[in-house]
Amino acid sequence: MLKLSGGSLQTSLSLSFMIMSVVVLIVSAVGIYFGVQDIWQKRSEKSTLQLFEQLQYSVDVMRHDADKVSKLFLIDPDIQEYLETISDSSNSPGEHVNLTNRVMDRISIVLKNYEYISSIYLFTDGGTVVGVSDQASTFIVDAEDKHWFYTFGLYSQAQESYPRLIWKGATKAKDFQSEAFQTGDESSNLLSAMRGVKAVSRMTQAGTLVVNIKQQALAATYNKLAGEPGSEIFIYDAEGTIISDTDGTRLGQGVDAELLGVIDRPFGSFTNGDRQVIYYRLGETGWTVVKLVPISEFVKDIWQLRYTMIGILTVMLIAALTISYYWIRKITKPLWQLRKAMQEMERGNLGISLESDDDNELGMLARGFNRMSQSMIGLIEDNRKAEEQKAQLEIRMLQSQIQPHFLYNTLNTIKWMAIVIKADNISQSLTTLANLLKPIFNRTDLMWTFREEIHYIDNYIKLMNVRYGQGIQVEWSYPDSVADYRVLRFILQPIIENAIVHGMEAHNYTGTIRIAAEEHRDDIRLVLSDTGTGMTEQRLGQLKEILDGEQTNEQSSLNIGIGLQNVNKRLQLHFGSHYRLEIESEINRGTTVTLRFPKFGNGTKT
Structure with a gap:
């Protein structure tokens, strides 16, 4: 049985209607009573003044x-x-x-x-x-x-x-x-x-x-x-x-x-x-x-009126209750039908439909139930297919785990070959590459400490120097308290890569990247600045439009910004639109990128 506040819906509606009717009728009667008294008082005043x-x-x-x-x-x-x-x-x-x-x-x-x-x-x-x-x-x-x-x-x-x-x-x-x-x-x-x-x-x-x-x-x-x-x-x-x-x-x-x-x-x-x-x-x-x-x-003159009003109110109340009983019963009938249909669905009888030609809310509810009943069959089928796909993905993930082990074993073999022939630079490069790849394959968490990010970037810079000729320098500046705060993994690598590839190309890939961490009241700010060629105001404006979402990378003529755009999206997806990437640049003066993180770890948020 449908329940509402401890009783059936029909009973609750009937009681509610009865209470409202009684209140309205009593208020109306009292208003009329005192209104008539006021009218007679005013009439007495008017005639007396005359x-x-x-x-x-x-x-x-x-x-x-x-x-x-x-x-x-x-x-x-x-x-x-x-x-x-x-x-x-x-x-x-x-x-x-x-x-x-x-x-x-x-x-x-x-x-x-x-x-x-x-x-x-x-x-x-x-x-x-x-x-x-x-x-x-x-x-x-x-x-x-x-x-x-x-x-x-x-x-x-x-x-x-x-x-x-x-x-x-x-x-x-x-x-x-x-x-x-x-x-x-x-x-x-x-x-x-x-x-x-x-x-x-x-x-x-x-x-x-x-x-x-x-x-x-x-x-x-x-x-x-x-x-x-x-x-x-x-x-x-x-x-x-x-x-x-x-x-x-x-x-x-x-x-x-x-x-x-x-x-x-x-x-x-x-x-x-x-x-x-x-x-x-x-x-x-x-x-x-x-x-x-x-x-x-005045009251004496309206006693008879009061008795008459009580009689009228009694008759009206009885009539209202009688009419409301049958009317509410008619209104709640679709709800009873819906209740029975839901009981059938609980027993596993899917695809049940209700007949309703009403254009009111109850009719909309019945039609919505029909759509839900029909769609549940499709949802169950879709869920079955999704479970099958999930099982297939798990199998693929198990298969893909073979590849990192194979890659590590291969790199280790090449490393020992380099040691045998005393090619120390090759051996060191392979060690650095292995250290760089290790957190990518061995860890799946989204965040790590700023200290771990520094270690990762140091390995990345070593490989870039192997590639471009040892001309890239990184200067770190941060208080010890910041090192244990947690940041998004690999968040700095796209910015540094962009600074090397686009900012230092004209200088034969030589220059300095300064990375400073600042602790503020509610967040951590990372400021990356380079000594590269910078960019014009037009190119900077286009890049800012890409970061703000006002222009896609495909719509612009820039060949940069994809990595920066991904960094900006990661910040906003994880921490909200308040946290984002900010960039400033001047031609022949270099580029500065600022990131903001909420405080995680080190005894604060987790």
Whole structure:
């Protein structure tokens, strides 16, 4: 049975598909779930901001009415007369009472016209307070040192802000009434608009007018916006103090610093803990309206959607698993056929073919198996023939071993003949030739020490001097530590032969070859230089092209370079392209060849 990670391929594919399907469906469901929640939150934000824009209009109307009322009072004849005569002791008490009653009448008329105005009070510099609320009238004398409005500093604030209208939230009706005139609605929450006033005949301010608006009237403009259970709406001023809210429980409290730090735009929304915060700045008033909506309200609305999605996901998962089972079974069928065919081949039944018309990867695999099955017969036959050829080569190698022994015996016989006739030069030459041939036939390893290479070259030079007349000199220069490093066998002979044949021919084969070995950090460098005729730049360039593989020896007009090219190839084949032969030459100055070897032997690489 085909196995994959401890189970059948079909089971593994089915499990993988099921896991991926579950993951994809769950991720999709979670994404849809939170996406719907986000959409509803944004929809709530959009609709709330639209309602806040309408609220801004109502607030602007209310503030405008308060401003208009205060300005009308400034020019009212009775109010002006009251401001001019309130501190005039020449008027009789009856005149003061009559004038005060006229002021109260004027205030009462305004209260009837504006239902959301709770009361209007006039505070004078002399400490006199006159006012009317929707419950009672107030008249206080000598209140400058004891009335809350004076002691709390609101009177001076209004004076300093003249002629602007300033607003103070979270005030109560009892703050303006005297104890003798309190009517039982003292806990009513107010929103106070204050403005300093002047008498026309005076240059200095004579008092402060206060228009108190019912906080409930302001709250009524946005109470219906709360909508969702648990939602809250409140308005705070530029100082962060709540001046209006839906139930009045937070009036006068400061807004959380955490919320103030996030509210930095004209409008917007964000999530704070388990609540959505929607805010809107009411124009140039300095006020900001905030709505707090519990996130649970959005979640509650999508519970039914969640159950529906779970049902849909369950049905889709069952359908996907059923379809995947039959589909994967169909896909893996060619693999089962391939497995059976391979079992037959293991039993020795070669040449089996699979039928497959598919153009996919499985079809390609089946056709590849068919080609492999058919080619194995040919490979077995080729292997049989190769073994026969190998046996024949071994026989030939055994036969060829007779030739070196025959050659050594023949050279030894000639040597003794030369000794008998006292031809010492012939005897020495034969000894040198035997020493030269011995490592060629007796050793098959690719490398030997640099010391052995030196010994071989010395024998080679002796034979060259026998051939060309003893005019060739070799000078060696190397540290003792280099002698035991391993180099390729016979690597220097082609270079020296090239130097003798091509470089010294014009000098009757006389000259000096200097061979220096240098030890570097990672390699050994052999530098061979001769005193031959050298070569022209053109010939040198052609030779370098041959060594670089850009031109073959047959394509050039040179008669040299074959030996050097073979040396270069041996270096690169054994050690890589980083190690190669380098050559420089000048006409009538000689030629220099540099070889680089990695360090082998002498306690380094092996």
